[in-house]
Amino acid sequence: MRxxxxxxxxxxxxxxxxxxxxxxxxxxxxxGDSGNGAENGAEGDGGxxxxxxxxxxxxxxxxxxxxxxxxxxxxxxxxAYNMYQRLLAVPLGETEPQPDAxxxxxxxxxxxxxxxxxxxxxxxxxxxxxxxxVVHSVDRQLAIEHESGGWELLxxxxxxxxxxxxxxVFHLAEPDATFPFLLTTAAASIVPLDFxxxxxxxxxxxxxxxxxxxxxxxxxxxxxxxxxxxxxxDRPINNSGVVLQFYQQESALKQAIEEGEVMIAxxxxxxxxxxxxxxxxxxxxxxxxxxxxxxxxxxxxxxxxEPFDEPAVRQAIAQIIDxxxxxxxxxxxxxxxxxxxxxxxxxxxxxxxxxxxxxxDVEAAEQLLADAGVDTxxxxxLWWMPDRYGAEIADMYGEIERQLEDTGLFDVTLEQLSxxxxxxxxxxxxxxxxxxxxxxxxxxxxxxxxxxxxxxxxFLNYDxxxxxxxxxxxxxxxxxxxxxxxxxxxxASEIVAEDVPIIQLWQRDQIAAxxxxxxxxxxxxxxxxxxxxxxxxxxxx
Amino acid sequence: MxxxxxxxxxxxxxxxxxxxxxxxxxxxPGDPVTVALGGQRSPEQLAELRAAAGYDRPVIVxxxxxxxxxxxxxxxxxxxxxxxxxxxxxxxxxxxxxxxxAAFLVALLIGLPLGLLAGRYRDTGLDAxxxxxxxxxxxxxxxxxxxxxxLAFARGLGWLPSSSQASPIVLARVPSETNIFLLDxxxxxxTEAFWNGLEHLILPAVTLGLLLSGVFLRIVRINLIQTxxxxxxxxxxxxGIRERRVVVQHAFxxxxxxxxxxxxxxxxxxLGGAILTEQTFNWNGIGSQLVxxxxxxxxxxxxxIITLIALVVVTASLLIDIINAIIDPRxxx
Numbered sequence: 001m002r003x004x005x006x007x008x009x010x011x012x013x014x015x016x017x018x019x020x021x022x023x024x025x026x027x028x029x030x031x032g033d034s035g036n037g038a039e040n041g042a043e044g045d046g047g048x049x050x051x052x053x054x055x056x057x058x059x060x061x062x063x064x065x066x067x068x069x070x071x072x073x074x075x076x077x078x079x080a081y082n083m084y085q086r087l088l089a090v091p092l093g094e095t096e097p098q099p100d101a102x103x104x105x106x107x108x109x110x111x112x113x114x115x116x117x118x119x120x121x122x123x124x125x126x127x128x129x130x131x132x133x134v135v136h137s138v139d140r141q142l143a144i145e146h147e148s149g150g151w152e153l154l155x156x157x158x159x160x161x162x163x164x165x166x167x168x169v170f171h172l173a174e175p176d177a178t179f180p181f182l183l184t185t186a187a188a189s190i191v192p193l194d195f196x197x198x199x200x201x202x203x204x205x206x207x208x209x210x211x212x213x214x215x216x217x218x219x220x221x222x223x224x225x226x227x228x229x230x231x232x233x234d235r236p237i238n239n240s241g242v243v244l245q246f247y248q249q250e251s252a253l254k255q256a257i258e259e260g261e262v263m264i265a266x267x268x269x270x271x272x273x274x275x276x277x278x279x280x281x282x283x284x285x286x287x288x289x290x291x292x293x294x295x296x297x298x299x300x301x302x303x304x305x306e307p308f309d310e311p312a313v314r315q316a317i318a319q320i321i322d323x324x325x326x327x328x329x330x331x332x333x334x335x336x337x338x339x340x341x342x343x344x345x346x347x348x349x350x351x352x353x354x355x356x357x358x359x360x361d362v363e364a365a366e367q368l369l370a371d372a373g374v375d376t377x378x379x380x381x382l383w384w385m386p387d388r389y390g391a392e393i394a395d396m397y398g399e400i401e402r403q404l405e406d407t408g409l410f411d412v413t414l415e416q417l418s419x420x421x422x423x424x425x426x427x428x429x430x431x432x433x434x435x436x437x438x439x440x441x442x443x444x445x446x447x448x449x450x451x452x453x454x455x456x457x458x459f460l461n462y463d464x465x466x467x468x469x470x471x472x473x474x475x476x477x478x479x480x481x482x483x484x485x486x487x488x489x490x491x492a493s494e495i496v497a498e499d500v501p502i503i504q505l506w507q508r509d510q511i512a513a514x515x516x517x518x519x520x521x522x523x524x525x526x527x528x529x530x531x532x533x534x535x536x537x538x539x540x541x
Numbered sequence: 542m543x544x545x546x547x548x549x550x551x552x553x554x555x556x557x558x559x560x561x562x563x564x565x566x567x568x569x570p571g572d573p574v575t576v577a578l579g580g581q582r583s584p585e586q587l588a589e590l591r592a593a594a595g596y597d598r599p600v601i602v603x604x605x606x607x608x609x610x611x612x613x614x615x616x617x618x619x620x621x622x623x624x625x626x627x628x629x630x631x632x633x634x635x636x637x638x639x640x641x642x643a644a645f646l647v648a649l650l651i652g653l654p655l656g657l658l659a660g661r662y663r664d665t666g667l668d669a670x671x672x673x674x675x676x677x678x679x680x681x682x683x684x685x686x687x688x689x690x691x692l693a694f695a696r697g698l699g700w701l702p703s704s705s706q707a708s709p710i711v712l713a714r715v716p717s718e719t720n721i722f723l724l725d726x727x728x729x730x731x732t733e734a735f736w737n738g739l740e741h742l743i744l745p746a747v748t749l750g751l752l753l754s755g756v757f758l759r760i761v762r763i764n765l766i767q768t769x770x771x772x773x774x775x776x777x778x779x780x781g782i783r784e785r786r787v788v789v790q791h792a793f794x795x796x797x798x799x800x801x802x803x804x805x806x807x808x809x810x811x812l813g814g815a816i817l818t819e820q821t822f823n824w825n826g827i828g829s830q831l832v833x834x835x836x837x838x839x840x841x842x843x844x845x846i847i848t849l850i851a852l853v854v855v856t857a858s859l860l861i862d863i864i865n866a867i868i869d870p871r872x873x874x
Contacts (some may be wrong), residue, residue: 056709064622147590216713219622220633220833222663224713245709248833252704252823259695261708418838 058262131162291525304463312372348489584812604865647750652757679755805861
């Protein structure tokens, strides 16, 4: 009997605890503060409340590795950008590389690039950065050759040497005008000599010389970054650290920002949720911040065989597709129509498709096909994947199918594959036309031209071949005269609009939902696609 | 003898389950490495990874290695992020344990008294209402019920948080010693964090607990009705013992024996429901990890997690049978 009473009492106590917990909140609190509103102040030390607090950022992204030799994905790289210094970096709001850990960098000749380090740059363990660290960082990237593939960005380096403590010299296998941009990527992050030369440093033991250092690492739930007390770089740090909270579902992320559990929701909220927050977020204490984005989505044609071996067929499609309708009706304005290979915000952007084809025009498309003697309707398979670039892709291709078939000129069969199969299939030539997306490695326009349109060095394996384009790409990649390079990019863009091996559809804005009172997010959503945590601060209201 | 037989039967039971898991994973098209990493690695790298993981060997050899791995408690290493599967259980198991125990408690607190009432007042309006409640809670999809509760108590009334084990800032400040957040908060002496964790636990625990409470309610009700028809209950009434005492002390106590029997079966329901509940509430337990690895097509992780869940269910079933045999001697004969 006594035991039974104890059990019942324990059960009642537990139930009571649950009920009390439910009733324990302050009735006057914002619902969103049920979790963290009060706790936000717990870290403060009586200084500026805005900068004494950690930034709490919610995301649905997955972080794989924060050793720069072990990752080639945006979420992992973003942490690297905040943890490590590079010799060069693209500062906020700019598009050209500037010194970061380097005092200066310059070409000695076409294949020799020399950098001098700033003095006094320190790793978070208190050791000083020297040129040996740069050599070690590059050498281990090339030695490890991690399957993620980031090391390939540095594969043009024939050798690297430290001529003294502060001078590092890169010898390239061949001229590469984009090399300074490659040094701005996370692949070129400078790591301590403690990192093994031939294997990765465990994620919970990484550290660098950047503004932040890892305090705890659980990519399934939360990663904590603390401020590096030895950071000697130029970036001001407006907070006391960063908490990255991971959510598996976009809907959960939206709830978290509405409830005030996180201060920022960045990558990714669904289009529907963004629209809802834009309309109603203010009354829930949430603002939507939009920044220029350089992620693009595009449609590739198999130009080596029917029906797309006939340029007029490709041009007719370019003449018909209504990008504005896609951006508005499918994406609710969260993407911007893209009319050329290089997105807006990147040097060399020219809306060549708009210049050449103007508004969607069915009669002009009909004329193009008639002039080329093409029988209509032209039938083809159009492939897309549901699990890579957002749920809206399905609606987008439904819209494209409708736009093309409504003209009576095309008979489109939509096909889909999961990314696992798609990724190995698109380059085998079996798809008539297919969708892909692109996140830039760096904001140089070469990143939008060279991998796509060179007859031998494109990753699409789609038989596109244009000698003039190849020559322009050589200029883009090797000419150190920036004006000449940009001019070549613009010419290449015109060729793309004429040949239409690829049709760019949109560039996606960077969108974050931010609690009112938090500042700095707008500043960091620039075309570099890097979220610099250090500029964010504020007390979520 | 019963107990020995039951324990011996455990072995073929486990073997059958493990074989089913192994076969199901092999029936899926493509090998795990290609499915998870195809398109991200060169064919040569994929071949190397396949060879390293042993997928180029005959299926029977793989099966033998799979079984021997389980004996060594080695369930492999995930493909997408190189985590030992056992580490997933160590890190994320605490969250699932917390959720399932809390849900079980909720189910008991709701299902037992309501079942008792429904049985005692059989065929009354109260009984009919409770039976409808039991059917609805059992039949309602967990994620749907979870979303309704989120809408009502988080979004609508703003009383409770809708996701995660605790607020991010609280999670950040409590050191993880046991991977059971509430316990960690207590060990850290952080009562504010403990209450925060309890707040976050309520909605998922009630969601999952309601699912189970419908089952409990119906089983307690039917067993109580049958017990109330027994001769010894009639005899107790004939002796003038008060009805309340007859029901609570005599009938209810005996009605609990078959209830214990079905508890073993409910472990599977509980864990299955936990997967959906964790997904709905962004609860970082084993279920959400299972979904995450399914999304990544990491069959090694999926196989390992399903294997361990299956072992937990079979072991729980064994334990319940043993307990049942101890409290009800008739089972042994």
